[in-house]
Amino acid sequence: MFEYLKGKRVLVTGGCGTVGHELAKQLALAGVEAHAVFSRIEAAQFKLQQLYPWVKCYWGDVSKRFDLDKVFLDFKPDCVIHAAAVKVVPIAEHEMVKTVETNVIGTYNVAMACLDHGVEAACTIGTDKQCAPVNVYGMTKHIASSIFSDANRLGKTRFVSSRYGNVLCSRSSLGVIIMDQAKKGQDLTVTDPTMTRFFFTIQEGVALINVALKEAYRTKDRPRIYGETYSSQMCAVVLQDLFDVVADKYNVKVKVIGRRAGEKTHESLMADYELADTFIADGEERRPHYAPEHILKTYVTIPHLRENCVIEDSVERPSTVFSSDIAPRLTKPEIWDILSYAYETTWKD
Numbered sequence: 015m016f017e018y019l020k021g022k023r024v025l026v027t028g029g030c031g032t033v034g035h036e037l038a039k040q041l042a043l044a045g046v047e048a049h050a051v052f053s054r055i056e057a058a059q060f061k062l063q064q065l066y067p068w069v070k071c072y073w074g075d076v077s078k079r080f081d082l083d084k085v086f087l088d089f090k091p092d093c094v095i096h097a098a099a100v101k102v103v104p105i106a107e108h109e110m111v112k113t114v115e116t117n118v119i120g121t122y123n124v125a126m127a128c129l130d131h132g133v134e135a136a137c138t139i140g141t142d143k144q145c146a147p148v149n150v151y152g153m154t155k156h157i158a159s160s161i162f163s164d165a166n167r168l169g170k171t172r173f174v175s176s177r178y179g180n181v182l183c184s185r186s187s188l189g190v191i192i193m194d195q196a197k198k199g200q201d202l203t204v205t206d207p208t209m210t211r212f213f214f215t216i217q218e219g220v221a222l223i224n225v226a227l228k229e230a231y232r233t234k235d236r237p238r239i240y241g242e243t244y245s246s247q248m249c250a251v252v253l254q255d256l257f258d259v260v261a262d263k264y265n266v267k268v269k270v271i272g273r274r275a276g277e278k279t280h281e282s283l284m285a286d287y288e289l290a291d292t293f294i295a296d297g298e299e300r301r302p303h304y305a306p307e308h309i310l311k312t313y314v315t316i317p318h319l320r321e322n323c324v325i326e327d328s329v330e331r332p333s334t335v336f337s338s339d340i341a342p343r344l345t346k347p348e349i350w351d352i353l354s355y356a357y358e359t360t361w362k363d
Contacts, residue, residue: 028098076120149276163241179212
């Protein structure tokens with residue numbers, strides 16, 4: 015993974031969270047020696063450098079172009095992974111302006127800095143919540159991916175996006191909340207037990223970023239496929255099953271508290287209007303280690319099949335939107351195996 019980045023200088027924005035820690039490990043394994051992160055959380059940078067002392071840290075805010083220019087001038091990145099974002103749905107609903115500043119203006123600033131400073135390739139990280147969005151987080155991430163897609167028209171930098179569901183047991187995620195509640199003997203609070211959600215590990219998320227960037231580098235000197243998004247089929251759970259598993263393990267009760275603003279019953283990997291612009295990537299099938307009976311495919315979505323993109327009739331296309339209510343369903347034993355593993359191994363401070 016990331017072997018094509020050996021000898022490159024890699025900058026990760028928002029690189030001190032769950033994704034950033036896994037990237038630090040994987041980039042080091044690939045032999046990437048020049049690795050820097052840019053974030054606005056000083057304490058998180060300190061913790062990252064304690065674990066990965068070879069990573070260079072820059073402090074700043076993506077919504078401030080001056081902060082970015084200082085980093086790009088000093089570090090001179092060849093590749094940028096843009097992970098900086100306001101991600102927690104209730105916070106985004108309450109802090110709309112700050113979410114727009116970070117997720118939209120910040121992404122625009124990163125894209126323009128990449129173009130101005132000669133970056134070879136850049137990948138932003140999207141979310142299932144940007145598909146037919148009903149909350150501020152999803153809306154801003156939809157715009158952010160569109161910014162990266164359209165930036166391909168403006169220069170030599172190759173821009174791509176990845177898109178997946180919430181990383182299991184990442185900071186402030188559902189898995190962390192209910193496991194923390196259970197370990198304290200508290201009631202588990204669920205908003206709506208009939209909801210379905212994708213299950214995706216941080217290792218799978220970083221692997222998808224690798225797929226997107228690898229393709230960006232493979233095609234950077236060829237006629238452009240402009241601004242494609244890479245998404246991966248995921249297994250899913252009914253929240254009732256998830257909460258039952260944890261409640262049984264810790265002998266606690268489940269309390270239904272009602273839906274929060276911006277929540278969907280089911281999540282999807284693409285919007286209805288994107289279906290005609292999506293095909294299935296050849297050779298990118300995988301079997302998750304926690305549910306090896308399922309074969310999961312990777313989708314490539316090209317916005318409006320840009321005018322210079324020719325997709326052969328022979329390519330395989332999805333027949334329907336892939337959503338969490340039709341995704342392969344994890345059994346209760348599989349849920350516990352992957353949840354307990356992710357809770358113990360995923361960086362969430």
